[in-house]
Structure formats: structure tokens, C-alpha cells
Amino acid sequence: MGAHTLVTERRTDYRVTFVVLCLGVASFSLLQSMVNPVLPTIEQALDTDQETVTWVLTAYLLSASVFTPIVGRVGDKVGKERMLVVTMAALTIGSLVAALAPTIGVLIVARAVQGIGGGVLPLTFGIIRDEFPREKVSGAVGTSAALLAVGGGVGLVLAGPVVNALSYHWLFWLPMVMTLVAGVAAAVWVPESPERTPGRIxxxxxxxxxxxxxxxxxxxxxxxxxxxxxxxxxxxxxxxxxxxxxxxxxxxxxxxxLVDMTMMRIPTVWTVNLVALLFGIGMYSMFAFLPQFLQTPDVTGYGFGVSVTESGLLLLPQTAATFVAGIISGALAHRFGAKAVLVAGSALTAVGTLGLTLAHGALWQVVAETTLLGLAFGLAFAAMSNLVVDAVPQSQTGVASGMNANIRTVGGAIGGAVLASVITAGIRPDGLPVESGYTNAFGVLVATSALAALVAAFVPVIRARTHVVPGPQAAWEAEHHPEAADTAAH
CATH class of the missing domain: 4.10.860 (DNA Excision Repair, Uvrb; Chain A)
Structure with a gap:
């Protein structure tokens, strides 16, 4: 367990803290997704080639994957609020440099700086666990986790209109304003961690x-x-x-x-991480390839020939469903358990991808199936986060949730690479994929989602022994939940 720090000052109302945290998560999520649909525009504007411009995404992916668990662990040790301000500063500076970047090289460096912001999610979970009343933790974790997926969908919707009305530079200016506000608000209103892990980095x-x-x-x-x-x-x-x-x-x-292997071997942690790997393959691949599928010219016999903006709007119901699922996930987890919610989310993902595999000839079918996927993503995202947060000691919340998020990212990278190869295995004379490429790719996701549901069914539900930190939050817990002062060890 971590060292206790006596907290005597009046702490910010947890609802104010939650608004600040959501702003930070949303801004990071937008930066993840808004750039993807406009890579051809950036390629032309900065006079580069397709292979080079993909590094705008790759640099961000690599940086975020490295910094997500590291920042989470540093936050456990030196203070989560302090590191939250650091991540917001990195996102702000990276966005400023990206917006002003005169060359593709500068833009790639700026995106690598933005990747430091990957630590915002584990820091958010840690702060929620430190500051929120116990009964509010699962709902807050679920909502903030779902925001990451929601931001991915909103980014796809906003990218086209923003570029058409302004320019691609505003894909960085707008998130920069959000991260600047979130950083200042975090410094002013988010209380410093009452829980620290002793020792050096x-x-x-x-x-x-x-x-x-x-x-x-x-x-x-x-x-x-x-x-x-x-x-x-x-x-x-x-x-x-x-x-x-x-x-x-x-x-x-x-x-x-840095990452406690004993913690990683906790049965709940490693099984949920396996689900995260499989789930990441499906979710991030959908974000990458569904817009491409919708934008395929209708002369192919299977595409719909919609624009970047229209494809984003068609996926808006998916985004809304993800957000709704994230909001209700806490109540569902409280009633049925987070494990049941994770199984349901993974199973619904398999059902949705099976629908896409068998029936994708009409727009209404695709919209209905992707909306179901949005509901599944929101439920599973929230449940995974809650299971991991509950299973580890409070002093390891940041690094444990950071590794879980990281493993989802690894799954997404693997899924994206595998699906790209499957989709392009057969190419038409005009250079576009044949329909069977997408059908086979959706079939792969049916298999990974079904396997995720199977693994989720065997996740053991345990709760780490927690301890109450002296101070106002402890008084709140003692007054409202005297029976929960010390949760039973697994």
C-alpha cells in the first residue's frame, strides 16, 4: 500500500473535479481521431507523400503507447493532479506546434509531444478513485472511459466540416483551447492526490x-x-x-x-487485459475502416460513395449510443456486476460485427449495426476500466489502468494492420478493394469479439483491500458509508 498523506484542506466538490477531468479526456480523444480522415489534405498542403504522412498517426500512436502507463505510474508516485497538469500542458504545446507546423517533420514531432497526453485516462481514473464517494466511482469511471470512444466518433464527424469551413490547422487550434482551459482548471480546482506510492521512478x-x-x-x-x-x-x-x-x-x-508484475498477475487484471487486447482489435479497427467502407464509390457494387463529412454523420448514432452506454454502465454494474456488463458488451460487439458481415447492402443496415456496436463499446469500455480499478490497490490505480488502456492500443494496432492486409488481399482494376475483403475483415472481428466475450465470462471478480485516507474525504465516507470503511480482501 502507498504512503498516507494527511489531507486537512477543504477539497473541491467532486462534481467540479469531474467536469475538469471530462474536458481533458474529451480533448485528448478528439486529437486521436480528428486527424485520421484528413491525411490526404495534410499530404497535399505540406507537399509530402502518403508513406511520410502516415507518420502523423504513427508518431502519436507510439508516443501515447509509451507515455500512458509511465505517466500513470509517475502520477501514483508524485501526485496525479500535478501530472494531469503536465499532460494538459503537453497536449497544448503539441497542438500549438502542430497548428503552426511549416513542414511535415515539425508536424510529426508535434504529434509525438501530443502523445504524452495519453496519460490523461489513467490519471483520471486515479483521481476519481481518490476523490469521489464510493458509490459514484463506477459511474464516473464508466462515463470518462466512454468519453474516449465518444471522442473518436465525434472527431470523425467534425473533421470534414472543420477543414471545409476553416482549414486543417483548426483540427489543432480547437483542441488546444480545450486542453489549455482543462490544464488551468486542473491546476486551480483539482485537489492533489491524498494517496502516494513511495519509492523512486x-x-x-x-x-x-x-x-x-x-x-x-x-x-x-x-x-x-x-x-x-x-x-x-x-x-x-x-x-x-x-x-x-x-x-x-x-x-x-x-x-x-514501474509496473508491478505481482499486480499484473492478479487474475482479474490479466484476464481483463486479455479482453482489452481482443476488444481493441475490433473497436479501433471499426473506427479506421467503417468510414473508408462508407466512402467507397457505389460503382463497386457495395460502397455508398458518401463524403468524409457524410460518413461521419452516419456514424453519429454510434457515438451517441457509446455515450449513453457509458452513462448507464455504472447503474448496470451496480445491479448486475461489472463482469456481466463486460460480457454483454463483448457479446453485443460480436452480434454487431456479424450483422455487418451478413448484411451491409443498405445504409439503414449499416447505421443500425454500428449503433449497436456503439452501445457495446460503451458498456465494455466502462466495465473493463471498473474491473481493473476495483481489483488493484488504490496506490496502483494509475499504472494498472494505464497498462489496460495501453493493451487496448496494442490490440488496435494489431487489428488495424491485420484488417488492412485482409481488406486489400483482393484489389479491383480501379485500385479499390473487392467486397469480399471487407466481408472477410468483418468476419475476423466477429471471431475476436466472440473470443473476448468468452474470456470475459471467466473473469474472476475480486476487489482489492482499500484503506481510507485521513481527511475530509474519509469523513464523507465514514458519514455516508460506514459499512464500506474497509472492503474485504479478495
């Missing part, structure tokens, strides 16, 4: 973690471009295969591990 294991993640994700993300059997890709996979066990061994032997 293990730089060596942080570097090993970064190295194997970059090697794996770079190989996966560039495999389709460089060739899966190319020396560069195979070399990266071999490097990842060597560095991953080296990192695990180093963490296990460390007196001050």
Missing part, C-alpha cells in the same frame, strides 16, 4: 517498456507498407520478442518496479 524499466512497445507497434503499423517479410519488420518483431521478457524479468527483480 525506475528509469531502466521505463526505457525497456518503451523499447519493446515501440519495436512491436512500429513493426505492426508499418508492416503493410514495408512488407511483412521485410528485414526491417522482422527485425523489429525479433527485437520486441527479446525486450519484452527482459522487461518482465527486470520489473520482477526490481525493488521499485
Amino acid at each position: 525506475n528509469v531502466g524499466t521505463a526505457l525497456l517498456l518503451s523499447a519493446w512497445l515501440v519495436a512491436l507497434l512500429l513493426g505492426v503499423s508499418q508492416g503493410h507498407t514495408w512488407g511483412w517479410t521485410s528485414g526491417r519488420v522482422l527485425g523489429l518483431f525479433v527485437l520486441a520478442a527479446v525486450l519484452l521478457p527482459a522487461w518482465v524479468l527486470a520489473e520482477a527483480r526490481s525493488d521499485h518496479p
Whole structure:
């Protein structure tokens, strides 16, 4: 357990804190998704080529994957509010540089700086667990987790209109304003963590973690471009295969591990992380390929020939369903348990992708199926986060939820790479994929989603022993929930 810090000052109302946290998560989520649909515009504006412009996405992916667990762990040690301000500052500075970037190289660097903001989600979960009344935690975690998926959908909707009305630079100006406001608000209103983990930051294991993640994700993300059997890709996979066990061994032997391997072996944690990997394959792949599917010209016999803006609007019901599911997930988890919600979300994902596989010839079918997927994403996202947060000691909330988010990202990268290869396995004379490419890709997602539901059914539900931090929050808990002062150990 972490060291206790006596908290005597009056703490900000948790509802104010929640508004600030949601603003931070939403701004990070928008930066994740708004750039994707306008890469051709950026390619033309900055006079570069398709292979180079994809690094605008790759740099962000690599940076976020590295910094999400590291920032979460640093927050556990030095203070979550302090690190939340740091992540908002990184997003603000990165957005400013990106908006003003004169060359593609500067833009890629700016996107790497923005990736530091990946730590906002684990920090948010940690602050919620520190500051919120116990009965409000699951709902708040569910809503903030769903916001990440919602932002992905909203970004697809906004990208086209923003670029058409203003320019692609405003895809960075608008989130910059949000992160600046969120950073100032966090510094003023979000109370500092009453819970700290003692010990130093293990730089060596942080570097090993970064190295194997970059090697794996770079190989996966560039495999389709460089060739899966190319020396560069195979070399990266071999490097990842060597560095991953080296990192695990180093963490296990460390007196001050960055990621506690004992915590990672908690049955609930590792099984939910496996679900996260499988779920990430489906969810992030849908975000990437559904707009592309909708925008395929109707002369192909299966596409709908809609514009970037229209494809975003068609997916808006999916985004709304995700948000609604995130809001109600807390109540559902309270009544049926977070495990049941996770199983339901994963199973609904399999049903939705099966629908897309069998029936995608009319727009109403696609909208209905993607709306069901949105509901599934919101339920599963929230349930995964709640299960992990509940299963670990309070002092490890940040790093545990950061690793869970990171594993979803790895799943998304793997899914995107695999589906890109499946979709482009058959190409028409005009260079567009044949319909069977999408059908087969949706079929792959049916299998991964069904497997996620199966694994979710075997997730053991445990709750870590918690302890009450002295101060006003403890008084609130003692007054309203005296029976919950110390939850039973698993």
C-alpha cells in the first residue's frame, strides 16, 4: 500500500473535479481521431507523400503507447493532479506546434509531444478513485472511459466540416483551447492526490517498456507498407520478442518496479487485459475502416460513395449510443456486476460485427449495426476500466489502468494492420478493394469479439483491500458509508 498523506484542506466538490477531468479526456480523444480522415489534405498542403504522412498517426500512436502507463505510474508516485497538469500542458504545446507546423517533420514531432497526453485516462481514473464517494466511482469511471470512444466518433464527424469551413490547422487550434482551459482548471480546482506510492521512478524499466512497445507497434503499423517479410519488420518483431521478457524479468527483480508484475498477475487484471487486447482489435479497427467502407464509390457494387463529412454523420448514432452506454454502465454494474456488463458488451460487439458481415447492402443496415456496436463499446469500455480499478490497490490505480488502456492500443494496432492486409488481399482494376475483403475483415472481428466475450465470462471478480485516507474525504465516507470503511480482501 502507498504512503498516507494527511489531507486537512477543504477539497473541491467532486462534481467540479469531474467536469475538469471530462474536458481533458474529451480533448485528448478528439486529437486521436480528428486527424485520421484528413491525411490526404495534410499530404497535399505540406507537399509530402502518403508513406511520410502516415507518420502523423504513427508518431502519436507510439508516443501515447509509451507515455500512458509511465505517466500513470509517475502520477501514483508524485501526485496525479500535478501530472494531469503536465499532460494538459503537453497536449497544448503539441497542438500549438502542430497548428503552426511549416513542414511535415515539425508536424510529426508535434504529434509525438501530443502523445504524452495519453496519460490523461489513467490519471483520471486515479483521481476519481481518490476523490469521489464510493458509490459514484463506477459511474464516473464508466462515463470518462466512454468519453474516449465518444471522442473518436465525434472527431470523425467534425473533421470534414472543420477543414471545409476553416482549414486543417483548426483540427489543432480547437483542441488546444480545450486542453489549455482543462490544464488551468486542473491546476486551480483539482485537489492533489491524498494517496502516494513511495519509492523512486525506475528509469531502466521505463526505457525497456518503451523499447519493446515501440519495436512491436512500429513493426505492426508499418508492416503493410514495408512488407511483412521485410528485414526491417522482422527485425523489429525479433527485437520486441527479446525486450519484452527482459522487461518482465527486470520489473520482477526490481525493488521499485514501474509496473508491478505481482499486480499484473492478479487474475482479474490479466484476464481483463486479455479482453482489452481482443476488444481493441475490433473497436479501433471499426473506427479506421467503417468510414473508408462508407466512402467507397457505389460503382463497386457495395460502397455508398458518401463524403468524409457524410460518413461521419452516419456514424453519429454510434457515438451517441457509446455515450449513453457509458452513462448507464455504472447503474448496470451496480445491479448486475461489472463482469456481466463486460460480457454483454463483448457479446453485443460480436452480434454487431456479424450483422455487418451478413448484411451491409443498405445504409439503414449499416447505421443500425454500428449503433449497436456503439452501445457495446460503451458498456465494455466502462466495465473493463471498473474491473481493473476495483481489483488493484488504490496506490496502483494509475499504472494498472494505464497498462489496460495501453493493451487496448496494442490490440488496435494489431487489428488495424491485420484488417488492412485482409481488406486489400483482393484489389479491383480501379485500385479499390473487392467486397469480399471487407466481408472477410468483418468476419475476423466477429471471431475476436466472440473470443473476448468468452474470456470475459471467466473473469474472476475480486476487489482489492482499500484503506481510507485521513481527511475530509474519509469523513464523507465514514458519514455516508460506514459499512464500506474497509472492503474485504479478495
